[in-house]
Amino acid sequence: MSSETGPGSGFGERRGEFGPGEMPEKYRQPEATEEYQSLGQRLVEGIVNDKLALFGAVVVVLFVLTAAFAPFIAPHGQEERFGFMKEPGENSVGDFDGDGQTETVFHPLGTDSFGHDILSRLIFGARVSLLVALATLAISLTIGTGIGILAGYYGGVVDSLLMRYVDFQWAFPELILGVGIIAISGGLGVTNVVIAIGIAYIDDFARLIRGEILSIREEEYITAARAIGMGDARIMVREMLPNAVAPIIVQATLMIPLAILAEAGLSFLGLGVKPTTPTWGLLLSQGRDFISQAWWISVMPGLAIMVVVLAFNMFGDGLRDAFDISEGEVDER
Amino acid sequence: MTDAVLEVEGLRTQFPTSRGVVTAVDGVDLEIEPGEIVGLVGESGSGKSVLAESVMGIVESPGRIVDGDIRLHGDSLLEMTEAERAEIRGGQLSMIFQDPMNSLNPTLPVGEQIAETIRLHQDVGESVSLPAELKRKLLGATKNSESWRRAIEMLEAVEIPDPAGRATDFPHEFSGGMRQRAMIAMALSCEPDLLIADEPTTALDVTVQAQILDELTGLKEAFDTSILLITHDLAVVAETCDRVNVMYAGEIVERGPARELFAQPQHPYTQGLIASTPRLDSDEPVRPIEGNVPDLIDIPYACHFAPRCPESERDCFEVEPPFRPVGDDGHEAACLKRGSDPELSVHQPAEVSDD
Numbered sequence: 013m014s015s016e017t018g019p020g021s022g023f024g025e026r027r028g029e030f031g032p033g034e035m036p037e038k039y040r041q042p043e044a045t046e047e048y049q050s051l052g053q054r055l056v057e058g059i060v061n062d063k064l065a066l067f068g069a070v071v072v073v074l075f076v077l078t079a080a081f082a083p084f085i086a087p088h089g090q091e092e093r094f095g096f097m098k099e100p101g102e103n104s105v106g107d108f109d110g111d112g113q114t115e116t117v118f119h120p121l122g123t124d125s126f127g128h129d130i131l132s133r134l135i136f137g138a139r140v141s142l143l144v145a146l147a148t149l150a151i152s153l154t155i156g157t158g159i160g161i162l163a164g165y166y167g168g169v170v171d172s173l174l175m176r177y178v179d180f181q182w183a184f185p186e187l188i189l190g191v192g193i194i195a196i197s198g199g200l201g202v203t204n205v206v207i208a209i210g211i212a213y214i215d216d217f218a219r220l221i222r223g224e225i226l227s228i229r230e231e232e233y234i235t236a237a238r239a240i241g242m243g244d245a246r247i248m249v250r251e252m253l254p255n256a257v258a259p260i261i262v263q264a265t266l267m268i269p270l271a272i273l274a275e276a277g278l279s280f281l282g283l284g285v286k287p288t289t290p291t292w293g294l295l296l297s298q299g300r301d302f303i304s305q306a307w308w309i310s311v312m313p314g315l316a317i318m319v320v321v322l323a324f325n326m327f328g329d330g331l332r333d334a335f336d337i338s339e340g341e342v343d344e345r
Numbered sequence: 346m347t348d349a350v351l352e353v354e355g356l357r358t359q360f361p362t363s364r365g366v367v368t369a370v371d372g373v374d375l376e377i378e379p380g381e382i383v384g385l386v387g388e389s390g391s392g393k394s395v396l397a398e399s400v401m402g403i404v405e406s407p408g409r410i411v412d413g414d415i416r417l418h419g420d421s422l423l424e425m426t427e428a429e430r431a432e433i434r435g436g437q438l439s440m441i442f443q444d445p446m447n448s449l450n451p452t453l454p455v456g457e458q459i460a461e462t463i464r465l466h467q468d469v470g471e472s473v474s475l476p477a478e479l480k481r482k483l484l485g486a487t488k489n490s491e492s493w494r495r496a497i498e499m500l501e502a503v504e505i506p507d508p509a510g511r512a513t514d515f516p517h518e519f520s521g522g523m524r525q526r527a528m529i530a531m532a533l534s535c536e537p538d539l540l541i542a543d544e545p546t547t548a549l550d551v552t553v554q555a556q557i558l559d560e561l562t563g564l565k566e567a568f569d570t571s572i573l574l575i576t577h578d579l580a581v582v583a584e585t586c587d588r589v590n591v592m593y594a595g596e597i598v599e600r601g602p603a604r605e606l607f608a609q610p611q612h613p614y615t616q617g618l619i620a621s622t623p624r625l626d627s628d629e630p631v632r633p634i635e636g637n638v639p640d641l642i643d644i645p646y647a648c649h650f651a652p653r654c655p656e657s658e659r660d661c662f663e664v665e666p667p668f669r670p671v672g673d674d675g676h677e678a679a680c681l682k683r684g685s686d687p688e689l690s691v692h693q694p695a696e697v698s699d700d
Binding site: 167168231232233235236237238239240241242243245246249250251254255257 | 401403406431432433434435436439440442443444447448449450451452453461462465466473475478528531532
């Protein structure tokens with residue numbers, strides 16, 4: 013073929029057969045096109061290809077399912093009592109359901125000082141932990157995002173005032189702030205814990221969103237939105253917020269484990285929920301007195317906290333990477 | 346005079362900075378008649394965009410208009426409340442921007458953005474409150490609405506193929522030229538009296554540029570709107586505009602009918618600008634204007650072009666140059682050395698007495 017090319021012998025022989033723009037069949041190549049992927053597809057692919065993130069996602073899903081279906085999954089009720097301080101894998105033998113017969117009950121994670129089955133307590137505790145984490149998230153996300161948008165959009169005095177408050181809160185340890193808020197609101201209980209932790213984590217969201225809004229407000233489509241006569245509130249909600257949603261989602265995923273830890277910390281200190289409610293922090297705390305005789309009472313909830321927190325963090329990191337890639341792709345076009 | 350769509354009088358827009366006050370627009374007069382395309386030409390940094398933003402009322406803080414007046418159909422825009430101005434923006438006055446890549450919101454479908462503009466400014470019986478928008482979105486009722494139907498009509502008017510199908514696409518699924526068309530559709534959707542086009546073709550390649558300009562001139566007729574075309578591209582102005590204003594360092598230095606102004610540029614800056622544009626039909630070397638645009642902080646001298654002007658002398662630095670006729674049909678230049686004596690031929694610069 014190489015000797016045939018160029019204006020040598022045979023040049024022009026084909027004239028008339030192929031007009032301009034026509035091409036012999038054998039030179040045809042399939043057009044190279046990049047397949048369009050929606051954001052959802054890109055996220056799923058990003059998570060699936062990232063082994064750590066996938067592990068995180070699986071554990072997170074299991075955790076949520078466990079919390080949702082706790083009564084069906086847990087082998088025993090949260091208040092049922094068996095033999096005291098059975099080691100993991102041991103059986104308690106005795107009449108526990110009051111029918112006059114002796115049963116053998118298997119405890120994969122052992123029992124605590126009251127004879128509660130630790131596995132069952134952990135499963136029910138997942139409910140409280142998840143509930144507290146989500147409610148906390150809702151509070152800090154709403155207020156934090158609100159502060160961040162207002163500060164970033166209006167700038168000037170509004171920005172200074174709001175961000176000085178956020179700085180003040182940022183300089184203050186979250187747990188201490190939580191303890192303070194519980195002390196002021198008075199009394200234990202899930203609601204107070206949620207409010208305390210929720211307020212304590214406002215600053216993270218406010219700073220993140222403010223930074224994001226500061227860069228978005230310089231975009232030309234915001235000027236364009238003003239040029240077609242949109243009001244401030246409309247620009248903030250319809251134009252800016254949807255463009256800042258990726259970092260909000262990532263921050264929310266990373267915030268959940270912090271909330272779980274904070275709840276565990278407060279419960280451990282005895283400032284959390286009521287002592288009879290099974291939460292992971294409280295279970296851990298109750299095992300503290302028996303740590304030399306029955307290590308599993310504290311260690312099992314500790315492990316559960318560790319695994320879930322780790323999983324949420326890995327999942328969040330994976331999400332962040334997936335979002336970053338997608339933003340880079342959009343810019344390239 | 347009074348039937349002008351837009352009159353700008355002695356407009357001065359300043360930006361306080363840490364080094365001093367930048368006067369980006371320094372006493373500009375401008376007038377746009379109905380159905381006219383007026384060009385505004387000048388180098389980067391000459392204040393063209395700030396002038397446009399001043400007219401739209403979207404000058405970024407801390408910039409502000411310190412002097413002068415802007416009138417739309419004789420009503421002063423500067424005396425209106427913010428709510429009244431918002432009503433006018435996008436309604437009677439609209440604007441398209443330089444970079445079509447960034448002037449559409451990446452998170453909303455193109456059709457939805459046009460429909461929203463229509464809902465905001467035209468009475469189509471659809472609420473624009475945020476809860477109503479949310480409800481519309483969740484119920485998917487957008488596509489049955491009057492505003493959506495009109496948005497598709499607008500996309501069709503700017504010659505986007507398959508407008509009904511493309512209206513649901515997001516901006517990143519549009520090419521650069523299509524995005525600019527969509528922006529034009531959005532800007533014209535409320536049939537404005539004046540469309541400000543701030544370098545609408547700068548970010549596009551030459552073939553698309555020509556299409557967009559054709560489109561603009563065609564739509565100008567169809568929608569009966571005036572256009573203020575801002576650009577640094579002389580060829581674009583020569584091709585499309587009826588009248589031209591040449592801007593330098595915050596001031597307008599020469600204005601007149603496009604044909605005449607390009608055939609016989611009078612102000613030394615305009616002459617330099619045209620001489621520095623490469624031409625295919627002549628072998629003359631391109632002559633750049635020496636020097637740079639001055640720092641706009643506290644310019645001490647009267648004629649802002651004086652330091653770079655090949656003809657400047659002492660008076661140029663001290664006497665504010667008035668606009669004087671230098672040709673037919675209102676061709677005027679603000680230069681001490683031009684048209685000082687009506688007897689003098691416009692083709693010969695006025696000689697100085699001691700020369």
